[in-house]
Structure formats: C-alpha cells, structure tokens
Amino acid sequence: MSTLQKYRTLLEIPDEMQLLTLGEGHTPLVRSRSIGPDLGLKNLFFKLETLNPTGSYKDRFAALALSGLLADRAPICLATSSGNTGAALAAYSTIANIPCHIALIDGTPMGKLTQMYAHGAHLWMLKDFGKDVKKTDEIFEGLKGIAREYNTGIQVSAFSTQPFAMQGVQTISYELCDRGNQPQDVFVPAGGGGLTLAIARGFQKWSLAHKALHTTRVHCVQPEGNDTMASAIRNGKRAAPVDKSTTTISGLQVPSILDGNDVVREVTETGGNGYLVTDQRIMEWQESLARKEGIYAEPAGAVSVAGLERALQQGEINVNDNVVCIITGHGFKNTSAAKPEVVHINEFKELKKLLNKL
C-alpha cells in the first residue's frame, strides 16, 4: 500500500480521489554506524529520502499533486523547480498522462535535467530565476498568470502555493512515528522551507490523532549564503528574503520567502532551532556520508548532518536522544564535483603488481 494510502486518514484528501503511486515513501531509517558514534551520539539515524522513485522526498509531493491535477482534469502541469521537484512532477505526469512544463532555476545541474527529460518534460531555463530575488518573484507571478489561463495552479513545493499536495510530505513524520520510536530531534535541510514545515506539521497532526510519546524538535538547517529563516528562528525575528543567494548548494538557493514565516513560527513551537552551515562543511559531510556510511547523497542532502554538528558544538542536543537527519536527495542528481579516478590496465600482471604494493 502506498504511503499516501496508508496515512490517508491523516491527510485531507477527497474520498473519491484516486491516489497515483510509483512506490514513493516507506523509505529506510538506517542507524548510523560511524558518524553518530564519532560525534558522541548514541542513537543517530538517517531517513533515506534518496530511495524515493526519482531520488528525493519530492515524490511524496508529486504523487499527491498529480493525483489532484488528474482529479481536476487539468490540461497541464506547470511547475518551477531547481531540479528535484521537476524530476518528481515529470515522472508522475507520465502516469497521469498530463503534459509537464518546468520553469527551471538558472543553473539546474545536468543529472536533474537528464531525469526530467527522460520522463518527457518540456524544460525552460530562465535567466537569473531562483538567484535574484526581484526577478524570481516577477517570474513566479508571471507563471501564476499563465497557470490561471489553463484553469490550474502553478506547482511549487511550498505550502504557500500548494497546501494540498504538500500534505504528501507530512508522511515522512508519520513513518517516523509509526515505528514506535518517535525521535526527539529531526534535522532538516531548508531552502524555501516547505520540507521543514511539512515535517513539523506532520508530527503535530500525528500527536493529535495518536497518543504521542513526546514532542519532536524540528530543526531548520540552511547554508550561510541563504539565511532566510535560520537566524530568524534563533533570534525570534520574522523570515526575510536575501537579495542574492550566494550558496552553491543546488536546491537550497531560493532567496524568496515561500513558507518562511510559517516555518519560523512552527519550528519554534516544536522547540526546534535554526542552524547555519558553510558550503565547505556541507561538501565534507557529503563525502563522509558516502565514505563512512555508504550513503550517496547530493550536497543538499547532507545539510542536515552539518546542522547536527553545529547543534552539538553549541551544546544544544542531548547525546542520549534519538536523532534523525533527513537525507533529502540522491548523489546521482548532482555529480558535478565528482571526477572518478580509474587506473587503466593493459596487462593483468600490472594489476597484480599494483595490488601487492598496497
């Protein structure tokens, strides 16, 4: 049974709506064997959203988004994306049999373009979109106008735009609670903040429906170059756009306030906090995940671990707590930094010599 179907009663979905699925959700929760102990944590787990059909948690959003578009007989799926939302929507559009058009953030990496194109999506890359805040907001408004002409909405993975489909992402929290092992702390990578908000709302919704063991603190982690929410949470301020996002971490570059103010309020209500991390440390944690834990994440997917490190440095986490880092997207989506070293060998005896030297 799909995760949307399993938790249907915790989602506000019309009774008659048919739910599309490509096998999203039910992702593994894997105990850390190395990074957790190295950081002094007894119970660190990774939630592998990398193992969704298109390699990111956005499949939970897209499954519900396209179910809705199909029910509405929408003539088009029109979306904005830095890649992961687009790949997910492109895949689910095929089973809804709805043409998919994606306005891409300038600089979307090749791995994600390849995925979207494989699923037959129409790809439009717009200059400065997702980098310059004024241009980004203008394009959003323009796209909303186009969508209205088609009697549909624009697909953006944010509650501010698509509250219905974003409910799909709340299933992450339901899965974490359902194992009878609800965590004390969850670290979440944040760009526009939709994922963080979905996870906070998911725990809240679960605790209303079930006898919750305790509150789960939901923490919002951002790259320093795009601090739209993290400092605001820490300092009790409102979310604020940045003029120019300077982080290189694809997927977390959006300079606009999307779900920002709801994130600040609801993260604070969970007892969670905001954390800023450097791009360099994110890249180092990406490498550590792959080389120590066997988990191949894209850079954005490793941001949660960098945030956990900050929280521990600041003494804000109890080392006995059950802590979950959300690993949001698969490494294959953004391989620009990787240049595999391969030794080419013509004669077998050369290999024998090389191995004997090790």
Place this chain on the structure above:
Amino acid sequence: MSTLQKYRTLLEIPDEMQLLTLGEGHTPLVRSRSIGPDLGLKNLFFKLETLNPTGSYKDRFAALALSGLLADRAPICLATSSGNTGAALAAYSTIANIPCHIALIDGTPMGKLTQMYAHGAHLWMLKDFGKDVKKTDEIFEGLKGIAREYNTGIQVSAFSTQPFAMQGVQTISYELCDRGNQPQDVFVPAGGGGLTLAIARGFQKWSLAHKALHTTRVHCVQPEGNDTMASAIRNGKRAAPVDKSTTTISGLQVPSILDGNDVVREVTETGGNGYLVTDQRIMEWQESLARKEGIYAEPAGAVSVAGLERALQQGEINVNDNVVCIITGHGFKNTSAAKPEVVHINEFKELKKLLNKL
C-alpha cells in the same frame, strides 16, 4: 527490519552472523498503467529494484557479501564488476570498514564509476575484460589467485563463485510471494544468469516452506548479442559461451558461462523459457518505461519488458496471468544516450509566447 533479517529463516546464514543493512530490498511492486493494457495484459507489475540504496538489485547481494566478509575478518573486498555489483560492494564495504578493490569490465559507464568512486573504492579498468571470453576467463583466474593470497574469495555476483551471498538476491522472490499475490510469470534480464537463478531458487525455497499457490514460471531474457543461455533453454541444450559479446547493453555483456547451466536446468524446471531481444527494442522499452510509466531504468533494466513483448508475440503468455517484470537498475547509472533538450530563455515574455503556441 531489513529484508535479509525478515527472511533469515529462508536463507542459510550462521546464527551468530550480524547482518549489515543500508535499507536494501522491500522494493515497490507497481501496477502497469499503460504498457500492460497496451500489450493486452490485465495484470502486469514492475518490481522496482531501481529503488535499492545504490540503485540496483545487487545491494541484496552486497549486504550479505559484506556481512560474510566482516564475520570472516577479511582484509579486502576484491570484486569484478560491470558497475552495479561494484557500486553495491563499494557502498557496503564502507559500513563493514573493509577496503574495496574493483576490477572493472572494459567500458563501464561513467555513472557507475562515479558511484563507486564516491564510496571510496579503488577502481581498476582492465582491457578487454568482460568482452573477450578468453581474456575474461584468464583475468577471473588471476583474480581468484590474488584473493587466495588474502585468504578470501573474489566477489562475483554468481552462484558459481559466491553461493552464500547470492542467497540475498532470493529475497526478491520472497517479497513477491509474501504479498499473497504470487505471480504466474516473472521476466528477468540475464547476463551471467545469477539473478535469474536466484529468483528461480527463491520461488522454489518459498514453496518448500509455505503452501505455494502455484508454480511461478521464471523467464530468462538476453540481448541477441550475448545468447549464452536463452536459446539453450528454448532448445533443451547446454549453456555456451560466446566468443565476442556484441550487445551494447551494459551489464549484460558477460560472454562467459557463470551460472549458465544451472539457469538452463532450473528455469526449465519452473516451466519458464528463454527470450532474445534486440538492443534497439531494449532502448525503445527503456524510453517507454520513462515516458509512459514514470520509471527511469537503465537499458539493462528494461530488458525484461522486451522479453515479455516477445513472449506475447509468440503466444506463450496467458493475458489473464499475473506477470512481473524485474526492473533491475536505475537510469541514472547509464545516461550516455540521454542529451536533455532545454530551451534557454532570457526574458519571461518569451516563455509566455512559447507556451501560448503549444
């Protein structure tokens, strides 16, 4: 609970052995919405082995292989691979903390090299290995000798070499039976034949332990350019090596007899058959899976669907049967054929014009 742990009693694993996991198995079984109906089939399902941790069914093998090497305190994981076995072993070697060395088949695609390298494996690409049968067999023997010097075996995903670890792959059949909906027919892509054999043995083992509903016919599908087993099954002959494999389908090029004769015998016992398909048809089915079913497979992963098409053309499948195609590996592993078409746009009004023309 990991799939190896869940089905531990159906596997021959020493009681005291600790089983490593990265969340392998428990892969989705998705009903075809388009290809099945187009082919006239009422109940076609895809088993998405693409959604394993490193993107292929080889993770089921690697999880058990590294559990065994860890229990044996092996000093090295020495493997041969065309990419997927290597990526899986590289990932699980990190959590076993054992250095991983991979002798690569000549022509291993970049996506797979990137994965193996990300997990810190040492990569050796050997000229003509996996293409020329004489050279391939020589290199296999040489590697076995090196492994012996380290008091370990060579990691090849074949029962002929690693019968212990190959049991892990049998969990595919257990998962298919456990849903109470055991299929009548399963189509399996075959190179060396290990996957086909594991699936046949899995159904057999399940039927000994449980009251099986019926026999499942296991079908072996190969590209025409590497017919080591398919014709042999059909004609009641023995498996035979090919001098030079001419297929371009990465992962299914091995010209040697690995599990070939066991495959011929045991597939025949299930009532299954052998099917040959062209490289071109494989590529077309890969595209159809991505564009009609939202499933992004590597070319080898689409071979099962091409085989099913052949079987239907030859009138060898009952259209009311419950049929499963195994989709073995993810599209991101081999993107050489994909060149995404992206329209670059400087001003928003250009996008509006283009969309209005659609």
